[in-house]
Amino acid sequence: MPRDMMASFELYQPDSVDNAIDLLGRFGEDGWPIAGGNDTLDWFKDRVKYAQYVVDLTGIAELRGIRETPGGIEIGALTTLTEIEQSPLLQERYRVLADAARRVASPQIRNTGTLGGNVNQDTRCWYYRYGTDCYRAGGTTCYADTPQGQNREHCLWGADRCVAVSPSDTAPALVALDARMVVRNADGEREVAAEDYFIGPDVDIERMTILEPGELLTAVRLPSEWAGAKFYFEKVADRNTWDFPLVNIAAAMFVESGTIARIRIAAGAVECVPRRLTVVEEVVTGSPQNAETAALAGQAAVRGATPLNYNHFKIPLLENLVKRAIRDA
Amino acid sequence: MALEVDLETGKVEILDYVGVADCGTVFHPQGLTQQMKGGGVWGIGFALFERQIYDPQNGLPGNTGFEQCKSATYLDVPSIMCWDAVAIADPQNPVGARAMGEPPMGASASAILCAISDALGGHLFNRTPVVPDMIINYVAGREQSSRPLQIHTA
Ligand SMILES: Cc1cc2nc3c(=O)[nH]c(=O)nc-3n(C[C@H](O)[C@H](O)[C@H](O)COP(=O)(O)OP(=O)(O)OC[C@H]3O[C@@H](n4cnc5c(N)ncnc54)[C@H](O)[C@@H]3O)c2cc1C
Numbered sequence: 001m002p003r004d005m006m007a008s009f010e011l012y013q014p015d016s017v018d019n020a021i022d023l024l025g026r027f028g029e030d031g032w033p034i035a036g037g038n039d040t041l042d043w044f045k046d047r048v049k050y051a052q053y054v055v056d057l058t059g060i061a062e063l064r065g066i067r068e069t070p071g072g073i074e075i076g077a078l079t080t081l082t083e084i085e086q087s088p089l090l091q092e093r094y095r096v097l098a099d100a101a102r103r104v105a106s107p108q109i110r111n112t113g114t115l116g117g118n119v120n121q122d123t124r125c126w127y128y129r130y131g132t133d134c135y136r137a138g139g140t141t142c143y144a145d146t147p148q149g150q151n152r153e154h155c156l157w158g159a160d161r162c163v164a165v166s167p168s169d170t171a172p173a174l175v176a177l178d179a180r181m182v183v184r185n186a187d188g189e190r191e192v193a194a195e196d197y198f199i200g201p202d203v204d205i206e207r208m209t210i211l212e213p214g215e216l217l218t219a220v221r222l223p224s225e226w227a228g229a230k231f232y233f234e235k236v237a238d239r240n241t242w243d244f245p246l247v248n249i250a251a252a253m254f255v256e257s258g259t260i261a262r263i264r265i266a267a268g269a270v271e272c273v274p275r276r277l278t279v280v281e282e283v284v285t286g287s288p289q290n291a292e293t294a295a296l297a298g299q300a301a302v303r304g305a306t307p308l309n310y311n312h313f314k315i316p317l318l319e320n321l322v323k324r325a326i327r328d329a
Numbered sequence: 330m331a332l333e334v335d336l337e338t339g340k341v342e343i344l345d346y347v348g349v350a351d352c353g354t355v356f357h358p359q360g361l362t363q364q365m366k367g368g369g370v371w372g373i374g375f376a377l378f379e380r381q382i383y384d385p386q387n388g389l390p391g392n393t394g395f396e397q398c399k400s401a402t403y404l405d406v407p408s409i410m411c412w413d414a415v416a417i418a419d420p421q422n423p424v425g426a427r428a429m430g431e432p433p434m435g436a437s438a439s440a441i442l443c444a445i446s447d448a449l450g451g452h453l454f455n456r457t458p459v460v461p462d463m464i465i466n467y468v469a470g471r472e473q474s475s476r477p478l479q480i481h482t483a
Contacts, residue, residue, distance in 0.1 A: 106402075126382070126391050148386040152462060152474070236338045238378055238460055240404035242396070246461060309474060313339075313462035316469035320337035 006044045013056045017063065017184060017218055020055055025186050025214040027053040033216060034058075035078055036112035038105070039121040048131040063116075063218060066090065072224040074182075077116030077217045081170070082107070084115060094222050096231035096250050100173035103235045106242040116217045118170045119181075119197070120209055123272070124244055125154065125164035135161040135205050145308060153246065156305040156314050157271040162201040163308060164272055166208065169235055171198065171274040172250040175266035176231075180221040185214055191221070198273035208272065226252045226264070232329035234321055235268075245269045247314055249321040251329055253289075260284045260293070265325060267301070267318055277301050277322065284326055294327035330440035334448040336468045339461030341377055341445060346410040348433050354418045354425035365412035365433050372437025374401045376445075377458050 009032075014020040024031045032051030034040045035058065043049035057063060063078035066087050073089060084090060084101040091098045104110055104118060122128075125136070125144055133139030144151040145163045154163040174181075174194040181197040183190050197209055211217065229252040237243035245268055253263035263284060266276045283300045287293040298319040305315050331345040348365045355361055378399040382391025392398050418425030438457065445464075446453055454463055456475065466473050 126393075126397070127384075127389070130389060130391075130393065132387075132389075143384065143387060143389070146386060148384060150382050150384050150391055234338075236340060236461060238399055239402055241402050243399065311462075312471060312474065313465045313469075316465050316471065317338065317461070320465075324337060 009054045013059050015059050023055050035114040035117040038113045073222045075220045078114050081110035081113045093227040096233045097173045099233040100169045104169045123164035124167045151308040152310040158200045160202040165269045167244045172266040172268040175274045176250040176252045176264045177226045182219040184218045200272040230329045232325040247317045251325040294323040297326045298323035330444050332444045339464035343407045346407045348412045351415045352429045353427035355414050366410045368433025369437040372434040375438040376441035
């Protein structure tokens with residue numbers, strides 16, 4: 001298979017969201033929106049995925065920037081991860097997202113990679129990326145979930161023919177912040193909770209989000225409800241940069257006189273969607289923020305995990321990260 | 330080599346690195362510096378990051394790009410790495426020199442593995458690289474996922 005040589009495609013460079021949606025509507029399944037291209041061009045160069053019509057979003061000014069709104073903050077989908085990482089507004093009010101963006105990939109990738117691209121990126125299951133005819137690629141096999149399958153990076157929950165995980169570092173932070181994803185199509189705009197935006201193989205095995213062909217994510221809204229909370233983000237990867245998470249954790253909580261009053265917490269890379277740990281939220285709400293509560297939270301977090309041959313380390317790892325989030329936030 | 334092991338995340342942080350070469354007469358100190366530091370970094374990769382991923386059932390290699398090969402990055406190596414040379418001329422060599430390319434790699438890799446073992450009370454993994462999942466599994470008292478190495482003897 002020739003690698004590193006892209007097949008040619010037609011490139012469209014609309015200057016407004018309306019035009020982009022019009023184009024994507026026309027191209028349907030053959031269209032592909034591209035932002036920073038860090039995920040897209042991998043697929044194209046490896047000749048594993050191909051689109052005849054590529055719609056470049058980078059010329060659309062209305063998709064950029066971080067703005068204050070009456071209800072909180074709105075981040076345009078085309079805002080780069082570097083801009084998010086360095087935004088004083090986000091650092092001050094929603095630090096967990098700035099911290100998550102800072103841990104994505106490498107500085108070069110963050111300079112061009114966008115928030116929209118980061119949450120819409122495809123899974124990193126290496127069999128799928130290799131171009132096998134697996135379930136997610138429309139075939140009838142899962143190569144990762146076999147006795148000899150190399151599935152160290154795969155899921156603990158939500159396996160359904162496919163065992164791939166959500167690789168995004170920003171996604172769990174958005175779930176923790178109860179972010180709203182703004183989706184636009186030819187009929188108009190709708191808001192979807194971050195928690196409902198990501199979908200598992202049980203819903204649709206070939207997609208990772210609810211976006212249909214012809215739809216764009218235009219912005220992400222962070223509600224003021226969680227602004228200025230105590231935050232925790234941690235990512236464990238093999239390397240300290242330029243590496244996907246083995247597990248990551250994002251938490252937002254309000255602590256009143258030592259007691260956890262409200263909390264949202266989510267983990268990445270353990271399921272095909274960022275996993276909101278509602279059981280942890282229930283266990284710790286109303287409890288003192290201390291080591292004992294943290295230990296209980298850790299144990300609760302991993303209940304029901306179903307490991308594969310090479311990934312059972314994610315159980316103690318997730319337990320420890322939840323423990324740290326509660327203890328150290 | 331001095332390092333810290335985080336028992337909750339399995340991450341290893343190298344705090345200090347000193348390499349000393351028994352390389353005979355030193356001809357080119359700058360070149361030697363580069364060998365000692367560069368080789369040291371490769372050793373860090375051997376010991377901590379560079380895994381071969383292979384699916385034996387389907388004959389598929391997992392390392393198809395730099396990103397999967399995981400050589401060490403700037404953030405994975407100590408910011409200051411020191412070196413020195415014994416600088417005793419080799420009597421077997423007309424100019425007193427000795428080969429210098431590979432020794433720092435093996436030496437730095439073994440120093441890291443010894444330091445990890447020391448940090449874990451003497452536990453030996455008996456394979457490289459030692460990656461977070463191995464440390465996490467060890468600390469949690471879980472079995473390792475990888476089986477002992479199988480040798481093809483046919
Ligand atoms: C070597 C390497 C390491 C990486 N490490 C990490 C990591 O550690 N953590 C992490 O989270 N990510 C990591 N990534 C992934 C990378 O960060 C994300 O892919 C990046 O944020 C994608 O942004 P982009 O704008 O470049 O995406 P693009 O490639 O342009 O787009 C990605 C996908 O999103 C779709 N898309 C983009 N914008 C929109 C929109 N507005 N509406 C609808 N669909 C849209 C595209 O159609 C495409 O399918 C890594 C990538 C590489 C190549």
